[in-house]
Structures are given as C-alpha cells and as structure tokens.
Amino acid sequence: MALLxxxxxxxxxxxxxxxxxxxxxxxxxxxxxxxxxxTAEQFYLWQLRQKYSRINRCC
Amino acid sequence: MRRVAAVKPLTTIxxxxxxxVGAVALGMIAFVRGEPVNAVWLVAAAACCYALGYRxxxxxxxxxxxxxxxxxxxxxxxxEDGRDYVLTNKWxxxxxxxxAIAGPGPLVGPILAAQFGYLPGTLWIVAGGLLGGCVQDxxxxxxxxxRNGKSLGQMAKxxxxxxxxxxxxxxxxFIMIILIAVIALVVVNALKSSPWGLSTISMIIPIxxxxxxxxxxxxxxxxxxxxxxxxLLVLGAVIGGRYVAESPTFAHYxxxxxxxxxxxxxxxxxxxxxxxVWLLLAPRDYLATFIKLGxxxxxxxxxxxxxxxxxxxxxxxxxxxxxxxxxxxxxxxCFITIACGAISGFHSLxxxxxxxxxxxxxxxxxxxxxxxxxMESFVGVMAMVxxxxxQPGVYFAINSPAGVVGATAEKAAATISGWGFPVTAQSMSxxxxxxxxxxxxNRTGGAPSLAVGMAHIxxxxxxxxxxxxxxxxxxxxxxxxxxxxxxDAGTRVGRFMLQELLGHFWKxxxxxxWYPGVLITSAIIxxxxxxxxxxxxxxxxxxxxxxxxxxxxxxxxxxxxxxxxATTILIKMGKKRxxxxxxxxxxxxxxxxxxASCQKIWHPDPRIGFLAQASGxxxxxxxxTIPVAKVAETQHLIFNLRLDAAxxxxxxxxxxxxLAESGRNWWLHAFGRKTPxxxxxxxxxxxxxx
Numbered sequence: 001m002a003l004l005x006x007x008x009x010x011x012x013x014x015x016x017x018x019x020x021x022x023x024x025x026x027x028x029x030x031x032x033x034x035x036x037x038x039t040a041e042q043f044y045l046w047q048l049r050q051k052y053s054r055i056n057r058c059c
Numbered sequence: 060m061r062r063v064a065a066v067k068p069l070t071t072i073x074x075x076x077x078x079x080v081g082a083v084a085l086g087m088i089a090f091v092r093g094e095p096v097n098a099v100w101l102v103a104a105a106a107c108c109y110a111l112g113y114r115x116x117x118x119x120x121x122x123x124x125x126x127x128x129x130x131x132x133x134x135x136x137x138x139e140d141g142r143d144y145v146l147t148n149k150w151x152x153x154x155x156x157x158x159a160i161a162g163p164g165p166l167v168g169p170i171l172a173a174q175f176g177y178l179p180g181t182l183w184i185v186a187g188g189l190l191g192g193c194v195q196d197x198x199x200x201x202x203x204x205x206r207n208g209k210s211l212g213q214m215a216k217x218x219x220x221x222x223x224x225x226x227x228x229x230x231x232x233f234i235m236i237i238l239i240a241v242i243a244l245v246v247v248n249a250l251k252s253s254p255w256g257l258s259t260i261s262m263i264i265p266i267x268x269x270x271x272x273x274x275x276x277x278x279x280x281x282x283x284x285x286x287x288x289x290x291l292l293v294l295g296a297v298i299g300g301r302y303v304a305e306s307p308t309f310a311h312y313x314x315x316x317x318x319x320x321x322x323x324x325x326x327x328x329x330x331x332x333x334x335x336v337w338l339l340l341a342p343r344d345y346l347a348t349f350i351k352l353g354x355x356x357x358x359x360x361x362x363x364x365x366x367x368x369x370x371x372x373x374x375x376x377x378x379x380x381x382x383x384x385x386x387x388x389x390x391x392x393c394f395i396t397i398a399c400g401a402i403s404g405f406h407s408l409x410x411x412x413x414x415x416x417x418x419x420x421x422x423x424x425x426x427x428x429x430x431x432x433x434m435e436s437f438v439g440v441m442a443m444v445x446x447x448x449x450q451p452g453v454y455f456a457i458n459s460p461a462g463v464v465g466a467t468a469e470k471a472a473a474t475i476s477g478w479g480f481p482v483t484a485q486s487m488s489x490x491x492x493x494x495x496x497x498x499x500x501n502r503t504g505g506a507p508s509l510a511v512g513m514a515h516i517x518x519x520x521x522x523x524x525x526x527x528x529x530x531x532x533x534x535x536x537x538x539x540x541x542x543x544x545x546x547d548a549g550t551r552v553g554r555f556m557l558q559e560l561l562g563h564f565w566k567x568x569x570x571x572x573w574y575p576g577v578l579i580t581s582a583i584i585x586x587x588x589x590x591x592x593x594x595x596x597x598x599x600x601x602x603x604x605x606x607x608x609x610x611x612x613x614x615x616x617x618x619x620x621x622x623x624x625a626t627t628i629l630i631k632m633g634k635k636r637x638x639x640x641x642x643x644x645x646x647x648x649x650x651x652x653x654x655a656s657c658q659k660i661w662h663p664d665p666r667i668g669f670l671a672q673a674s675g676x677x678x679x680x681x682x683x684t685i686p687v688a689k690v691a692e693t694q695h696l697i698f699n700l701r702l703d704a705a706x707x708x709x710x711x712x713x714x715x716x717x718l719a720e721s722g723r724n725w726w727l728h729a730f731g732r733k734t735p736x737x738x739x740x741x742x743x744x745x746x747x748x749x
Contacts (some may be wrong), residue, residue, distance in 0.1 A: 016147070017154040018282040018345070024512045029141025029284070042281040045337060050143070050337045053555050053571070054210075055231075055408045058162040059238045059399055059614065 024049065073172035074114065081107025081522045084149055089178060089371065095368040095458040098323050099445045101177070105185050109433050112189035117429040120194065124629070124637040125201050127421040133743040134207040135417055140695045144208070148419040148748075149426060149563050156414045156431045161194075161355070163242055163542045164399025164614075165439035170505035171607060172396040173446040173454065175410040178373035179393045181443055187394070187401030188436030191644035196406045196474070197428035198625040198641060203411035204418055204684045205739040206714020211411045211621055218627050220324040221718045228556070230713045231408065233706070234411035234613040235553045236584070238405070240591035241610040241708045243328070244602045245590070247320045248504035249535055255304035255495050255528075256535045257320075261313065262296035263343065263540060270342035285342065286349040293346060293540075297533050304495055314497075324546075325589040332550040332581045347541040352605045354537045358441050369447035371454060376478065384503070385604045396607045401589035404617025406432060419747065445512030452482025453499075456509040460601025471500050474673050493619060494531035504599045506542075510534035510535065550631035553584040594699045597692070600666060605703055608659055613652065614706065615652045616714040619645060623721035630694030630728045638725075649718065655709040660704045669707070673700040 015021050025041050030037045038046060084104035088096055121127050138144040147155075172180035201208055209217070212231065216224020250256045270285045278284065303309045331339050382387040385396065399405070410428060411537045417425060446454060454466075455475045461716075464471040468484035476480050491499045494514060499507060514530035555571060562569015568576045593600020606697065622645035630639050662668035665675045676697050679685050685693050727733035 006082050010366045013150065013154075013281055014287060016151040018286065020281060020283050022145075022271055023280050025145060026141035029139060029145075033139075033140065038278040041275070044274070047280075051413075052340060052551055054414060055096075055405075055549075055552050056159055057545045058160045058403065058405045058409055059164045059242065059545065059610075 021046075061071045064154060065127065070100060071280050074111070074495075077107050081111065088181065092373075095370055096373075097366055098369050098447065099366045100448075101181060101369065102440065102445060107180070107353070109187060109437065113191070113430060113433060116189060117193065117197065120197060120429070120640060121422065121425045123320065124634060124640050125198065127201070127424060128201050128432050129420045129422050130745055131202055131421060132743040132747075133418050133421060134740065135419060136745055136747055137743055138207065138416075139505075144416045146419050148283060149419065149423040152414060152417045152419075152423070153427050153431060155383055155417070155662050156281050156409065156427050157434055158352060159409045159414070160431060160435055161337045161404075161438060162399060162405075163245065163538060163546055164508055165397075165435055166442045166538065166566050167245055167607075168241075168397040168400055168507040168611070169443040170509050171384050171445045171458070171603065172393050172456070173371055173443060174375065174377050174384045175389055176372050176374040176378070176392055176466050177369060177447045179378070179389045180397055181440065183394055183397055184400045184436055184439040184443065187644075188432060188439075190404035191618075192406065192436065193429045193643060194640060195402060195404075195621050195625065196410045196432040197424060198629075199407040199621050200332075200410040200418075200424045201421070201430035202625060202628050203415040204421060204424060207740045208413075208416040209411065211407050211624060214411065214628075215620065215624050218631065219410065219626060219717070220720045222625075223717050224618075225253055226716050228560075228711050229618060230613075230617060230717075232553065232556050232560075232708070233710065233713075234404070234617055235549055235556070236587045237606070237610050237613050239328075239546050239553070239588040239708070240595065240602075241551045241606040242465055243321070243324050243546055243588065243592045244595040244606055245504040245506050246539050246542050246546075247317050247596060248502055248603075249322060249506035249510075249539055250315075250318050250693050251317045251460050252314060252497050252500075253304075253535070254310040254497075255300040255532050256539070257313040257315065258303040258309070259296045259300040259532060260539050260543070261295075261535075262299070262578070263293060263346070264339065266290050266292045267339050267346060269341040270346070271338040274275040274342060275337045280458065286345050289342065290349060294349065297536050298529060300532055301528065302494060314544075318593070321589075321592050321596045324543075325585060325592065327543075328546055328589070329581060329585045332554060333577055335618050340544070340551065342362050344539070344544045344548065347544040350537050351541045354534070355441070356439055358445070358513060358516065359437075361513075362444055363442060365516050365519045367444070367516060367519065368447040369708075370449065371447040371451050375451070380664075380667070382716065383455060383463040385607060386664065387608070387655075387658065387662075391651040392657070393607060394651045395608055395615055397439065398434055398611045398614040398618075400442070402615060402618050402648065404619070404621055406435075407618065407621030412529065420745070421729075425563055442509060445509050445516060448509060448512050449573040450478040452476065453487065454508055454513070456482050456487050457499050457502050457511065458504050458505065459501070460604070462599035462601060464501075468498070493527050496527035496531075504602050505603075506538045508533065509538065517556060529710040550581065550588070552583050554580045556648075557584060587706070595728055598696070600672075600698075604666070604698075605669070608655060609703060609707060611712050612652050612655050612659070615648050616710050618712050619648050619666065620651065622648065623717050627721055627728075628737070631737050633735075635729050649714075652714070661708050668702040669700045673697045673704075676700075687733050714727050 023040050088102040088104055106331045135144050135146045167367050169180050212224050212227045215227040270289045274285050378389050452475050464474040472482050472484045487499055513534040514527050517530040518527040524540050558569050565572055595606045620640045625641040626638050658667055665672035676693055728735045
C-alpha cells in the first residue's frame, strides 16, 4: 500500500514536471480571474511560443 | 535579523564527521601517487563538500546576505495568472530549473580539462561551484524574484546603467553564436565517420516530428506519454543503428567526414529554427530532457555500483601548458575550460528567466538556485570520473587532434606512448570494434571519450559487457540529442534577439510573425555560427583548441556581468559588508578571463596565441614554404585566427565597459555619494504557507 502511494506520488510529480498539468492549472486560474479561456490546443501552442522565444536551455 | 536556533550536539557531531570524511577523501585524491585511486573517494570528497557548502555557506547567504523573507509575496503569488506567473511546488520548480541549466557543458568541459589530470579540474568544479557558480545562480534568482522576474539585461539596465543593459544584450548575442558553434563542433566530432551514430540521430528527426503531430493534433500537452513513446522509439533507433552500420548498402549513406557533416548540421539548424516550434524543436526537447535526466541518474548509480578505479593520474605532464587537447597552463585555461560545471554566466539568464516567476516562497530560492547549480556541479564530477576510468593512452588517443599527434593510427599511438601513456594502434582498433565505430582516433570534443567512459561504467555493472556498443551509442545519442536541442533553441532565441535589435532600424524585421524577416534573421544567425563551425572543423590544430577557450572565456565574461549586477544590488540593499560574497568570485573570474583573453590574443606560442599562429603562417606564406594547393586554405586560416583575436577583444571590451560602469556605481553608493535606488517590486505580505 505504501509502495502504491509512493508510485502515485512519483507519477503525480512527473505530471507536474512534464507540464501535463499546466492546462488544468491555467483553466482554474482563468475561471477564477474571469478571463477568456483558451482551448487546450491554443494553450499548448501559446506555451511553446513563450518558452522558445527566450533563453530556456543552457550550454 | 532572524534568530538562529541553538545547535544540537548530535547535529554538530554529524557535521564534524562529514567534514572529516570529506577531508580524508580530498587527501586521498590529492596525495596518493603510484597507484590508481577508486572513484568512490572522488565522489565522496565532492559529496561532503557539497553537503557542507549547502548546509553552511548557502544558509549564511540566505539568512545574512540576502535575508530571504517568506512573509513577502513572490511574483508568482502576487501576479498569478496560470500562464506566466504560476505558483508551483518547489520540487517541480527544481526539476524545471535543473533541466534548463543542465546542458552539455558540464559533460564536455571536465573531459577536456582531464588532460591536466583529474585533480585541477575536480578542485575547480567543487570550489568554483560552491563559492562561485552556486552563489551567482542563487543571488541572480533572488534579485529577479524581487523584480517580478526581470531578465539579467533588464536588471543591468535598471540597477547599473542603460549602457550596461545594452552591453549585456550584445554580449549575450555574441556568446550565443560562439556557444552554438562550439557545441555543433562537439557533435560533428562525435558523429563523423560513424554510420551507427549518424543513423540513430537521423532517425530521431522523424520520431520527433511524429511526436510533434501527436501532441499538436491528438493529445495536446500530454508530454509524459509522448516522451515514453518517443523514448521507446529512440531506443529502437539506437539498437537499429548497428544494422545500418553493418549494412554495406546503407552504411555508405550515413558515413561523412567532418566538413560534410558540418554543412549538414548548418542546413539542419536553419530548417529547424524556421519550422513551427511544435513540429520538431519542442518534441525533441521533451525527449532530450527525459533522456538526459534519466541518463545522468543512471551514470550516478553506475559509478556507485561499479566503483571504478581512476586510471588517469591526479596531475599529468601537461600542466606545463603543452597539452594536446588545448594549449595553455592550468591557470588560466583549466578554469575556463570547465565553465558550466563550476560557474557559467548562461545560468544567470536561466535564473532570471522563467524560474523566478514560479517560486512560491523566497526561501525556496536557496534550494533551487544554489542547490540546482550544485547538482550541475556534481554532473561535472561524474563526467570527470567517466574520463578517468579510461586508460590514459586511450583518453589521449581519442581526444588529441591529428595535427598534434599524427594523421595515422601508428604515428598517433607512437606519439602518445612517447609521452608516457602507452597505447597501440591495435588496442584502439579493438576498442573501436567493441563500441561499433570505424575509428576512435582524432575524435576530439570530449563526446566520444565520455561515451566510451560511460559504456565502460554501464557495461561493467550487472555484467552487461555484451552491450558495450549499445551503451556507447546510447551515450553518443544522448549527448548529440540534447546538444542539437540547445543548438536549435539557441538559434531561435538568437533570431529573436537579432529581430529585436534590427527592429529598431527597420520595423518589419522586428515582427516575429513576418516570415521573410524570420528567414533573413535566421539565416544571419546560422551563417554566424556556421562560419565558426567550419573554421573549427578545418583547423589543423583541432577546432577545440581555439573554439572551446573562446566559449569558456565568453561564458565566464557573462558570469562577470551577472556578478556585477548582483554586487551592485547588494550594495544598494545596504549589504556592502557582505559584498565580498559576489566580489570574490567576480575578482577571480576577471583575473582568469582577462589573463586567458590576453594569452589567447598575444601569447608568443602559436598553439596558444591567435596572432602568433597567424604571424607564423604569414611568415611561411611569404617564405614560399606552404604547398601551392594549400595557399588559399592557409590564407583563410590566417583570417580566421585574426577574427578569433578580434572576437576575444570584443568580449573582453564589453565586460570592461560593464566593470567600469559597475565600479563607478559601487564607489558612489558605498561612499554615500549617490542615494541608492532599488528597483524592487513593492513589498506585499504573503497569504500563503510554505
């Protein structure tokens, strides 16, 4: 049981680190602020444009 | 001031024990002669130093120097919008930050610096990291958090002067060009005459495009599953590469010399920077990050399980400056060859990028900024171990350019054996066969020798000797993959920066969605780094000898800029008594980089000084001793050497400008001649618990 819990926590951590959770978090924030909501696809493309328009990888 | 809790006796005993173990381990690696030392001592020495550095020094910086304040809301809390400013768990931020800063630098630099023996490089990685790099990353991150995530350039402009800001921007653009050229050279040297390696990397392009389409049209944002699918496909490509290499029909299509491969990478770099980012760059980045982090973890476990002997001595004869891989003595060249594992200016750009906008509490900056760089430093230590497990003769045979040791296997083996590092052409041929390569001679740049070292460690663990070739090509794939990602991402960012600059002169060029502008500026950036790449490939002394020091100098000059900004902010905060925390590494870096710059420009030894080498070749041309067929090539080489000298001069000059501007500010603020104006975001009380 403890092992299962540990694996679940690792999987949830990987979900956060990989960015799989980013859209859900954005939705929650956008609804709270009452701003217009992007679709998952729009958000994904927006996120990529933001990420790769500035230095995000080191030598 | 925060009250420090009373220290428990048990805690004291534990830390004294850690210090003792560290001291013994350092003594073992520094003083034992005549017999190989086990790598576990090196790892133990580094681990103890890191533990002590994090526990005591970073805590001192956090509590006394920066006075991190968890009562103060971070920009992620104040400006939370779910897009740019996002409250994020500290371990997730750590993961993101580490993935961003962990590049090829800490893997390549230590391998090259191992020509001096393992000791100078290791001591620099640990001491330079703890006292320099970790401090730079930590303080820059803190400064950016207090300024709503402003970039280094913006902070330089606001806290020092407008001139400093523009100078920093120009410096970053120049540094980017050299960085991309030198890492492209590392990839060229890793993949030349290697049908297995090149076929694997070639396969990753359609794999990444497949993932890109999957993520864009079918499962938007599902990075985990795409990464797992991609990883399995990449493994297939690594294993399948053997069949390509052994096929008389297909091997031919994947076997290229250095110059042809350089052109392939230039064309590839241009295409990936103008294609939509979702199609190739992003999915390849996810794959590369996934594989990179897994491989680093595997290497750490492998070293602990295999506990190999370090066959390279602590100091070699090449501390005298006559090294084959790059010329120059330990001071200053060991300290600029290893940049990213000890102190890297580029990290300050990452630390003032996305990371400050995700942090929940100021105190977490210690773990993320200081701790993240510490991990990177540890990666450098592991790379050093991977270099030292090779027989010294093998290490030098792989990393020495043909222009120094001789163009044939027999000549090279004889030269290297003459240095006191026995190796034979036959043993190198056997090793090449075992790892599935045509030859391992003249495979400079550090990547092949790292791959051989890693294959040795992995295959020595759990009896996987039969898989040595697979491990070797897996290691080559892992390095080439994330180097190419840095190359593409860097070209794209360079294009954005150039568009921002040129947009001031002609507005259409500044529009990032205007495709002709994208094509023109991408072509300029690719042409710039492509030029230096070709120059490095055709350099008879091995491009690493000229380009890697240029990269190291420029990277650490950027670190100088970051430390100038950090020192200025500390003085303005009223912390001038603690300014030594950033001033000490700054002073060291200025001494190292300015000495290295002067030597690379003016040293009379043609293997070190660009101008001396150019003059020597000019004299040979004038005397008519250069064969007619080589005259044009020699003239080109002379021009390139003078260009390298000019580029070094420009870097050094840009940094002297910022030093002068900063020094003026420090004088004025420290002695009350100017009222310090800190441009921090207003203090708002936090409503969150940690």
